Amino acid sequence: MDAWSQLIDTFFNGQAMAQVIPDLLTVGLPNTLILSVSSGIIGSLLGMVLAVMGISRNPVPRWLARIYTDVFRGLPAVIIILLIGIGLGPIVRQVTGSTNPYPLGILALSLLAAAYIGEIFRSGIQSVDRGQMEASRALGFSYGATMRLVIIPQGVRRVLPALVNQFISLIKDSSLIFFLGLLASQREIFRVGNDATANSGNLSPLVAAGLLYLVLTIPLTHLVNVIDHRLREGRREKTASETADAAVTSDATGAAGVTPGGQP
Template sequence: MDAWSQLIATFFDWKAMAQVIPDLLTVGLPNTLILAITSGIIGCVLGMLLAVMGISRHALPRWLSRVYTDIFRGLPAAVIILLIGIGLGPVIRQLTGSTNPYPLGILALSLMAAAYIGEIFRSGIQSVEKGQMEASRALGFPYGATMRLVIIPQGIRRVLPALVNQFIALIKDSSLIFFLGLLASQREIFRIGNDAAANTGNLSPLVAAGILYLILTIPLTHLVNLIDRRLREGRREGPTSSDTADAGTSPAGSPAGVTPGGQP
């Protein structure tokens, strides 16, 4: 067998791919989406709390938010997952009697996501013009209501592309949960592809897992670009009827192109 044929057999064995695809779709895909979506929702809630603490007028909340963000953004994802999944495992086992590491994997992903999402929210909130706050306070809105009803919604809208990017990162980071030794029914896309590759001695199942990741992430990447373009360009509106009427007359009320004296 020449080198090219060996390369094709190693990475593109269609029979090996076909054998692993059912497990990828029925077990790996749902678990990957559960991990990403659940941790994304929890991360958004915690991230918003961190963002509000980060822009607080009091030093202590700002300091706590900064310390948390620096730690969870500075450590590798694998280290955080192992520390939480293995370190908290005995404590959870004593409290609940359960040895299931799946919730601890979600917790680790959520805590990591919160650090990044918190910074995303904070930058979006701080990008809103100060005049928005001043105008709302002038209308009688208290500080809390102004933040909740005016500032934060505008800040979130401005960072939607970055939030989608973070969700894409969560989809990929969910592959690291295999460190915790999940049950067969809890395996995500990467673990199923990796197990099949180890059993067959062929990397084609892992390539199939990678293709499924691309199917998930590439449309989301284009969605980010679409959202970003729409936010930058805004909605293009055609001329209104009043604008058309104004364009057809001169400032003195005469037809366009004719002076009040009747001369063109």
């Protein structure tokens, strides 16, 4: 019983959790969202460039994309973050005079995300039936217009669940930025919980930080399932009653002499 009480007091101390929650919500949560959303957007743009390079007929960009992907997917994330955040820090300070490691943290996460997202995009683009390209070219579209208007949109649509999963991983990977020694106002969720644990000697603040990560990631996990189900099943067909209701509404509108736009 003493061991059970010690476990509860060490990891689920309500008072210690309550003390750290304000900092988690006002400091940690906004910074985590800034890190993950910014790096997600930049990583998606870079990932699309890598995907296009990866399917190029020219071997030079294709091999460059492959080398980049292999390096950034093969190395542990923390090493990439340290190499960019600390390795490039002195160069950035000389050029800009800024000692803020925050942009370098976003850059590191973006480059990591680009390697994974690029492979996701590439697989989605290559999964589009070859006949789509042939049909578009037969209609007079150029190769670039076909890729931009036909192939890439279909490929991206097919990999939306994998993209959301990658964004979930990016939210969790943002916790590694604490290695760069961020300012007190720049701390993300994990760093806020870690600092509170160091000050109190209790691990409950870290558990509170983990629960906040769950609040962010569980809805996204369900969103993945919804998107995946929608892509597999397609749009829900209207039932007979819904069709009849729509017909009655249309007839009533026509009888009143009113157009759908509201003009008589």
